[in-house]
Amino acid sequence: MTVTIIVISVILILTGIFFFLGAAVGLLRFPDFYARMHAAGKGDTLSSLLVILGFAVYQLHDFHSLSHDWPTLLVILKLLAVVLFIFLTSPTATSALMDAGWEDNVKPIIAEGRSNHLEDDCDDA
Amino acid sequence: MNPKLYASIAVIITGLVLLYGISDFPTFGDPRSPANSGVEGGAPSTSLYYINESYGATKVPNLVTSVLADYRGYDTMFETVVVFAAGMAIFAILRCFGRDDEAVITAPTKSSIDGDHNRIIVGTTCRLAVPVVQIFALYVVAHGHHSPGGGFQGGVMLGASFILIALAGNLNDALGRFSERSYMTLASLGIIIYAGFGVLPQVLGKNFLDFGVLEKFFLTDGPEMARSHSMLGVEIGVALTVMSIMFAIFANLSSRGTLKGGL
Numbered sequence: 268m269t270v271t272i273i274v275i276s277v278i279l280i281l282t283g284i285f286f287f288l289g290a291a292v293g294l295l296r297f298p299d300f301y302a303r304m305h306a307a308g309k310g311d312t313l314s315s316l317l318v319i320l321g322f323a324v325y326q327l328h329d330f331h332s333l334s335h336d337w338p339t340l341l342v343i344l345k346l347l348a349v350v351l352f353i354f355l356t357s358p359t360a361t362s363a364l365m366d367a368g369w370e371d372n373v374k375p376i377i378a379e380g381r382s383n384h385l386e387d388d389c390d391d392a
Numbered sequence: 393m394n395p396k397l398y399a400s401i402a403v404i405i406t407g408l409v410l411l412y413g414i415s416d417f418p419t420f421g422d423p424r425s426p427a428n429s430g431v432e433g434g435a436p437s438t439s440l441y442y443i444n445e446s447y448g449a450t451k452v453p454n455l456v457t458s459v460l461a462d463y464r465g466y467d468t469m470f471e472t473v474v475v476f477a478a479g480m481a482i483f484a485i486l487r488c489f490g491r492d493d494e495a496v497i498t499a500p501t502k503s504s505i506d507g508d509h510n511r512i513i514v515g516t517t518c519r520l521a522v523p524v525v526q527i528f529a530l531y532v533v534a535h536g537h538h539s540p541g542g543g544f545q546g547g548v549m550l551g552a553s554f555i556l557i558a559l560a561g562n563l564n565d566a567l568g569r570f571s572e573r574s575y576m577t578l579a580s581l582g583i584i585i586y587a588g589f590g591v592l593p594q595v596l597g598k599n600f601l602d603f604g605v606l607e608k609f610f611l612t613d614g615p616e617m618a619r620s621h622s623m624l625g626v627e628i629g630v631a632l633t634v635m636s637i638m639f640a641i642f643a644n645l646s647s648r649g650t651l652k653g654g655l
Contacts, residue, residue, distance in 0.1 A: 355517055359514055362513050362514065363514050
């Protein structure tokens with residue numbers, strides 16, 4: 268049981284670190300502001316969630332009874348609160364940054380022969 | 393000729409001076425350095441005194457809080473006064489009443505994230521987040537004795553929650569919840585609370601900020617718990633001042649002193 272829980276938590280943390288790496292590579296290699304924010308926003312949110320969930324699962328590894336181990340349960344609840352908070356705020360911050368970039372006329376890079384359909388949506392703005 | 397060249401020379405000289413200063417530091421973990429002396433044997437020192445005695449004298453498990461708010465109460469009180477003075481300086485320099493000059497006209501009246509669709513996303517998230525931030529800030533203030541935290545940290549969080557309201561909607565939303573009259577009153581009230589905790593022992597015939605004699609007020613057994621409770625009161629005063637001044641500085645800077653619209 269203990270080994271299973273530790274293996275699950277290690278898998279979660281390693282997956283999170285993998286997505287962190289992807290976010291970092293995307294942030295450096297993507298061509299324009301919007302693609303970079305896409306990598307940073309998505310990758311950062313998912314990887315933070317996975318790593319912290321891994322920590323929360325790891326806390327269960329010597330959990331025996333509710334009456335004896337309630338401080339461990341408290342730690343898990345705090346970690347889950349952090350997960351919830353990141354899940355709410357990180358995509359919102361990404362959205363606000365994207366919108367600020369759009370309103371400051373940061374132009375996205377668009378392939379030859381394709382039109383930017385976002386321009387049509389925002390004509391009235 | 394080249395400003396970057398002069399800047400580089402200044403930076404290099406400053407860096408060399410700082411590096412030269414490092415050479416006078418004691419090595420990391422040196423048991424004979426002033427901060428560590430007495431911890432691993434040797435002559436008794438102030439740090440060893442705090443580690444051994446402060447819990448018995450104040451009943452506060454967090455050494456940092458007991459040193460900050462009781463042993464060095466003067467220092468912390470005037471730190472709070474410095475924060476207050478910074479806010480007053482910003483107010484005195486920037487605040488302008490009823491002048492419709494060029495600065496007012498060119499000040500943006502709409503938030504940059506005030507678009508039609510994004511206001512829903514950002515506004516909803518901030519509406520969910522602000523109460524959580526404020527409750528956690530109150531926890532940090534009230535729990536400063538037992539865990540890292542205290543008045544400055546909790547006050548900054550409380551101030552940031554109001555700044556978040558201003559950023560998510562506009563400044564008028566935040567000023568509706570926390571008006572100029574309120575934050576000026578609360579900033580002064582924080583200082584008065586701190587200084588009041590200093591003056592009360594004087595009235596009872598002890599030194600300024602000598603909290604031990606307040607046991608009669610708090611109905612506690614012994615001066616140690618009176619010190620602990622007084623530290624909580626002092627932290628609340630600090631939190632009020634820091635919260636108000638944080639928001640006052642933001643409101644004045646972002647609206648160029650007009651408190652109308654703004655960022």
